[in-house]
Amino acid sequence: MGACVTPLPDPADAAVSAAGWADRLAGASPHAVIAAAAAGFAGRIAAVSSFGTESAVLLHLIAEVDPALPVVFLDTGMLFAETLAYRDALVARLGLADVRTIHPDPADKAAQDPDDALWAENPDACCALRKVIPLARALGPFEAWINGRKRYQATTRTALALAEADGPRVKFNPLASFSRADIAAYMAAHDLPPHPLEKFGFASIGCMPCTSRVQPGEDPRAGRWRGQAKTECGIHIAPSTFIP
Numbered sequence: 001m002g003a004c005v006t007p008l009p010d011p012a013d014a015a016v017s018a019a020g021w022a023d024r025l026a027g028a029s030p031h032a033v034i035a036a037a038a039a040g041f042a043g044r045i046a047a048v049s050s051f052g053t054e055s056a057v058l059l060h061l062i063a064e065v066d067p068a069l070p071v072v073f074l075d076t077g078m079l080f081a082e083t084l085a086y087r088d089a090l091v092a093r094l095g096l097a098d099v100r101t102i103h104p105d106p107a108d109k110a111a112q113d114p115d116d117a118l119w120a121e122n123p124d125a126c127c128a129l130r131k132v133i134p135l136a137r138a139l140g141p142f143e144a145w146i147n148g149r150k151r152y153q154a155t156t157r158t159a160l161a162l163a164e165a166d167g168p169r170v171k172f173n174p175l176a177s178f179s180r181a182d183i184a185a186y187m188a189a190h191d192l193p194p195h196p197l198e199k200f201g202f203a204s205i206g207c208m209p210c211t212s213r214v215q216p217g218e219d220p221r222a223g224r225w226r227g228q229a230k231t232e233c234g235i236h237i238a239p240s241t242f243i244p
């Protein structure tokens, strides 16, 4: 199916609006989903990227649709140096014009995690400090956002819709139906560079202390918070307005 040709009305209610978007976009290509979302929420939509192992696909699609679309990148202060270098390389390669690197609030960080040890004691609090709250602040001006989650990545994502409500916002998941093979094929077709740590066995890359290699047959996200019940940082669980 091709792109939606008629710009959709602005949402008055995120839940109803998201359901409508999901219905209308059923079967649409990732490019078509991004193009429709960018048109429907022109000037009021951002993307969020971790610049991880599969991020180049979403970022390439965004660059094709609108390289000036804002892209929020959460620099938690605990990332691999390779991720920061990969961000810079992809921004240059794709011509992304509005990548916004967001940091934890310095006062919050000094008060809650002065020694960078919170991840070991209370990872949920650490993710709130370094990811959830900074993202909520960064998304303040926007009514909708785009992210790169896929159904295949984890058992917790198997029912992912193309659009869903996120508090007062609509959240688009244009790559929901992409498989691992689809990602690899897209990367190859467009000659996109891999994340520098992928060749060392990292399938899903977040903060350094909470990321480990995955074994063959494991979920790609099995290396995140290994040995803990935690499977998500919270930015896809708590509404994007969540600031405790």
Ligand code: SF4
Residues within 6 Å of the ligand: 076, 078, 118, 119, 122, 123, 124, 126, 127, 128, 130, 131, 206, 207, 208, 209, 210, 233
């Ligand atoms: S992934 Fe780990 S280090 Fe990063 S914010 Fe969450 S708990 Fe902290």
